[in-house]
Amino acid sequence: MMKNDTVIDAHNISKIYNPETIPVFAVNDVHLHLNRGEFTALVGPSGSGKTTLLNLIGGLDRPDTGNILINNIDITKLSANKLITFRLNHIGFVFQSFNLIPVLTARENVEMIMHLQKSQRMDRDTRIKQLFEEVQLSDKIDSRPSQLSGGQQQRVAVARALASKPQFVLADEPTANLDSKSASNLLDIMAKLNTEEHITFLFSTHDQRVIDRARRVITLVDGKIVSDTLPTSTA
Amino acid sequence: MILMMAWRNIWRNKSRSMIIIFSIMLGLFAGLFVVAIYKGMLRSKVRSVIDREVGHLQIHQSKFKEDYLAEYVLPESTALVDITQLPEVKLTTQRSITNGMLSTATGSAGVTILGIVPNEERAISQLAEKIIEGDYFTEKIRNPVMVGRKLARKMKLKIKSKLVLTFTDSTNSIVSAAFRVMAIYESENTPLDERNVYVFRDDLNKLLGIGSSVHEMVVLLNRDEDLDRVTKEIQGMVPSLQVDTWKNLSPETELMVDTTNEYSYIILVIIMLALAFGIINTMLMAILERTRELGMLVALGMNKVRLFFLILWETVFLTMVGCPFGLLFSWLWINYLNRNGVDFSRFGEDMMSSFGFTNVIYPEFPYDNVIVIFLIVVITAILSSLFPALKALKLQPVEALRK
Ligand SMILES: Nc1ncnc2c1ncn2[C@@H]1O[C@H](COP(=O)(O)OP(=O)(O)OP(=O)(O)O)[C@@H](O)[C@H]1O
Numbered sequence A: 001m002m003k004n005d006t007v008i009d010a011h012n013i014s015k016i017y018n019p020e021t022i023p024v025f026a027v028n029d030v031h032l033h034l035n036r037g038e039f040t041a042l043v044g045p046s047g048s049g050k051t052t053l054l055n056l057i058g059g060l061d062r063p064d065t066g067n068i069l070i071n072n073i074d075i076t077k078l079s080a081n082k083l084i085t086f087r088l089n090h091i092g093f094v095f096q097s098f099n100l101i102p103v104l105t106a107r108e109n110v111e112m113i114m115h116l117q118k119s120q121r122m123d124r125d126t127r128i129k130q131l132f133e134e135v136q137l138s139d140k141i142d143s144r145p146s147q148l149s150g151g152q153q154q155r156v157a158v159a160r161a162l163a164s165k166p167q168f169v170l171a172d173e174p175t176a177n178l179d180s181k182s183a184s185n186l187l188d189i190m191a192k193l194n195t196e197e198h199i200t201f202l203f204s205t206h207d208q209r210v211i212d213r214a215r216r217v218i219t220l221v222d223g224k225i226v227s228d229t230l231p232t233s234t235a
Numbered sequence B: 001m002i003l004m005m006a007w008r009n010i011w012r013n014k015s016r017s018m019i020i021i022f023s024i025m026l027g028l029f030a031g032l033f034v035v036a037i038y039k040g041m042l043r044s045k046v047r048s049v050i051d052r053e054v055g056h057l058q059i060h061q062s063k064f065k066e067d068y069l070a071e072y073v074l075p076e077s078t079a080l081v082d083i084t085q086l087p088e089v090k091l092t093t094q095r096s097i098t099n100g101m102l103s104t105a106t107g108s109a110g111v112t113i114l115g116i117v118p119n120e121e122r123a124i125s126q127l128a129e130k131i132i133e134g135d136y137f138t139e140k141i142r143n144p145v146m147v148g149r150k151l152a153r154k155m156k157l158k159i160k161s162k163l164v165l166t167f168t169d170s171t172n173s174i175v176s177a178a179f180r181v182m183a184i185y186e187s188e189n190t191p192l193d194e195r196n197v198y199v200f201r202d203d204l205n206k207l208l209g210i211g212s213s214v215h216e217m218v219v220l221l222n223r224d225e226d227l228d229r230v231t232k233e234i235q236g237m238v239p240s241l242q243v244d245t246w247k248n249l250s251p252e253t254e255l256m257v258d259t260t261n262e263y264s265y266i267i268l269v270i271i272m273l274a275l276a277f278g279i280i281n282t283m284l285m286a287i288l289e290r291t292r293e294l295g296m297l298v299a300l301g302m303n304k305v306r307l308f309f310l311i312l313w314e315t316v317f318l319t320m321v322g323c324p325f326g327l328l329f330s331w332l333w334i335n336y337l338n339r340n341g342v343d344f345s346r347f348g349e350d351m352m353s354s355f356g357f358t359n360v361i362y363p364e365f366p367y368d369n370v371i372v373i374f375l376i377v378v379i380t381a382i383l384s385s386l387f388p389a390l391k392a393l394k395l396q397p398v399e400a401l402r403k
């Protein structure tokens, strides 16, 4: 796989809430460039705009200014329907909590993404098995989310995020609701996927121990990037 | 996969799903029940019109019905005898009829006097069965007359009361004669009870001066289905006479038969509106409860069409569960009531009989309407889930996930 080719290229993006009354510059003229294979943490105090920025990059929300190029496609120009398909095929998501559909088993939660992508049924089974091995949950593959611990649920969410073979995975505070052991276990798995499978991760966090695991740390304050430590090493 | 999710979703909140399943069952039952009652009412009405009032068809002189003149008797004809021999014909009787006045010491009332042959009449219109007081025609008293309960009450008549009947004979002169009440009857048709009085045909014929002639021939068939064919045949046998079926003779019954469907569908619409309201409400709640989850599905890349069908399928499944149960339940209950009858008399003594219905109705499961009613329920259920499903499409993933 090529190194240093661009996955995310965002210019001048801003998101302003309540522009008529008291404007909140949740994201304020941000430039962000992410290469394939990065393992990057987005940090900053509460209300600094981490979630908003991740939502913009993930195509869940539209910026008020600027462009976001993912794989050289400007997602700010996509129609609502195209954007949904784009998210499905190019971006993996891990949310903070309640990630999984409660009526589906762990396997079905992952399979659903492949189903939405209309992938071949034949390929699914091997891939699902492989994904569950990677997140070390092969034994829980047929459990319902309610039967899994928070950490296990987040690992299923990671497996699901990878199911579509996305360009990168966005995770908004994936460890926020986990105890430190589960959190470090989740990080281990993410880091391993990053080094071994070259999966690109961009995650936000408050947790210093999680920040320590990142190879690049972007710090956001009041919607602006105030520091950006570039990758220290390559995978 | 969407189907599986939808199917499992309906079991998440069992009580809510039960509410929808139950509403669908109830909607289906109510729809079928209304039509069943209507059918039962009509069946008994038609039966009582045919078997207890007018028979299948009647033959008159063509001018008789205009003014009931005594001279308009049926001609002596072998054709009339031939009619009684037709294989489709079960029974016949011949009546002489005139309009006149009934008077007592206290007052008078207009009546139709029917001269009958008691034995034939007993079989053709169950007249003996309708007696509530007194005895069916006996030779014991001279000039016996049978009057309806309403008329008896109005004219203060009791068994053995004397009364005078006045009418014009075949030579247009007025005759009157004294009669004695021998029986009081009550039928399903109260307006007729107030009007019709029965006497021996021989007694009436003597007074009218028409010998053994009659004005009316009543024909009862073995099977209702033969009516149109036999009517044509009989009309061919007596081309100069007027042949009427029960449909012409009791046009209000015929009208009722024709408008049943319209009436029951109006009631059906009202029931369906209630059903739709219930489903819209419950499904909206179901969606509101799952905002976050649905928002996440959109975030992950589920497109609007799939989301729409996810919601729609839930209602479809609920309908698919509710309908068979509803059908079974309706079928069992309506058939039970069909055997035991629904007694409307507790809602008022005269409520049904004043419209010419029996008090006890035997609802009939409407086999020929069941598909239509079933479809109406299914379509109502699915249309009502469209609104919540469309509502779900408006979901913005960012806002939904924030919840
Ligand atoms: N829908 C909204 N309407 C108005 N203001 C909003 C909305 N969403 C976010 N904001 C504001 O935008 C700013 C950035 O919010 P955001 O959720 O991105 O911060 P965050 O860094 O993710 O915070 P946290 O660490 O608490 O999750 C905050 O000031 C917030 O109040």
Ligand SMILES: [Mg+2]
Binding pocket: A050, A051, A052, A172
């Ligand atoms: Mg946040």
